[in-house]
Amino acid sequence: MTNVVDFIRQTVDRDHVYDFMMPQQNPMLEVGQGFLLYLEGISVSFDGFKAINDLNLYIKEGELRCIIGPNGAGKTTMMDIITGKTRPDTGQAWFGQKINLLEMDEPEIAQAGIGRKFQKPTVFELQSVFCNLELAMAGDKGVMPTLLARLTPSQVDRIDHVLQLIGLVGQRNLPAGALSHGQKQWLEIGMLLMQSPKLLLVDEPVAGMTHQEMDRTGELLTNLAGEHTIILVEHDMDFVRSIASEVTVLHQGSVLAEGTMQQVQSNPKVVEVYLGAEA
Ligand SMILES: Nc1ncnc2c1ncn2[C@@H]1O[C@H](COP(=O)(O)OP(=O)(O)OP(=O)(O)O)[C@@H](O)[C@H]1O
Structure with missing residues (x-):
């Protein structure tokens, strides 16, 4: 596959710049002074x-x-x-003040600016790290049109910026399949970033990582917060403590407690149903 792609890229004129290669911010997304995500009575x-x-x-x-x-x-x-995979029986789900998530399907929600990273990384193993990011920038526009489109200098800058964020500058031209498990997780986070999501949903990113990789993942997520909004589902309490962010404890489908990790781990209800001896 890599050879075929290289051959096509070398022989076809890539002078055409396609608009779809630049992600667009959803014009409907107005946050104002309110919440970016608002779930109520779900x-x-x-x-x-x-x-x-x-x-x-x-x-x-x-x-x-x-x-x-x-x-x-x-x-x-x-x-x-949140991503439209399951429709609730009751309740409201708003993204910003105007986008009603319950009236949208999964592709529309992704298009609106909500990206999801599942636990298991799914990168294109035979393609280079750079190429994975390039493909992700174009979203679902198709592999071939994307590979045949010429990158503008600003698009190359964007990919290089994401490579820096995810700490894979040195692995730019390596096939993604040669990366460690932790590096693949960062690449997949980078692939999400290429779509410029406002809200990132990240599911247990540090499962199976070394301690060093966990530390770097914590740094990556805390660096991304601010420009992006992140919801992180995590079972590793040491990792959650190291991030030192706001924590929501779910139990039987409802919010049991909210606060800093220190606050929730000293909450007797949380200790009873979840943290137990670990707290
Ligand atoms: N499609 C489904 N059909 C039937 N039951 C389901 C379905 N999806 C989830 N459940 C049930 O709903 C409950 C909540 O599951 P969910 O996977 O959301 O929990 P979770 O907090 O993510 O758990 P874990 O930490 O183990 O991943 C569970 O009892 C699960 O068995």
């Missing part, structure tokens, strides 16, 4: 079992919010509702 049942039960969650622009909770608390289901 409930969803599966076969009579309430996986999400009258959930309220308010996320401010630029926040890095950690969502913790025991297995089955509803963390994944909550993310599925």
Whole structure:
């Protein structure tokens, strides 16, 4: 595949610059003084079992919010509702003040500026790190049109900027398959960034990482917060502590507690249902 792509790139005129290669900010996204994400009274049942039960969650622009909770608390289901994969039975879900997430399907929600990173990295192993970012910049416009399109200097700068953010400048031309597990996770975060999402949903990024990789992931996420808003679902409490951000504890589909890690880990209800001996 790599050879074919290289051959096509060398033989085809890549002078055409396609507009679709530049991500656009959704003009509907108005945050004002309010919340970037507003979930209220959300409930969803599966076969009579309430996986999400009258959930309220308010996320401010630029926040890095950690969502913790025991297995089955509803963390994944909550993310599925935000991204349009699961439709709730009741409640409201707004992105900014004007975008009603419950009236949109998954591609529309992604297009509106919500990116999701699943636990397992899914990068194009045979393509270079640079090429993975290039493909991600074009979204779902197709591999071939993207590879045949010529990059403008500002697009190359954007990719180089993301390479710096994710700490993979030295691996720019390596096939993604040659990266370590942690590096693949950073590349996938970089691929999300190429779409310029306002809100990033990140699911357990540090599972399987070395301590050093975990530290760098913490730095990456804290650096991204501010310009981006991040919701991080995480089971690793040491990692959550190291990030020192606002924490929401989910239990039985509802918010059990919110606050700093120090506040929630001294909350007796949280200790009882989740942290237990670990706190
Ligand atoms: N499609 C589905 N059909 C039936 N039950 C479901 C479905 N999706 C989730 N559930 C149930 O809803 C509850 C919440 O699941 P969810 O995966 O959201 O929890 P979680 O907090 O992400 O758990 P974990 O930390 O183990 O990933 C669980 O009891 C789960 O079995």
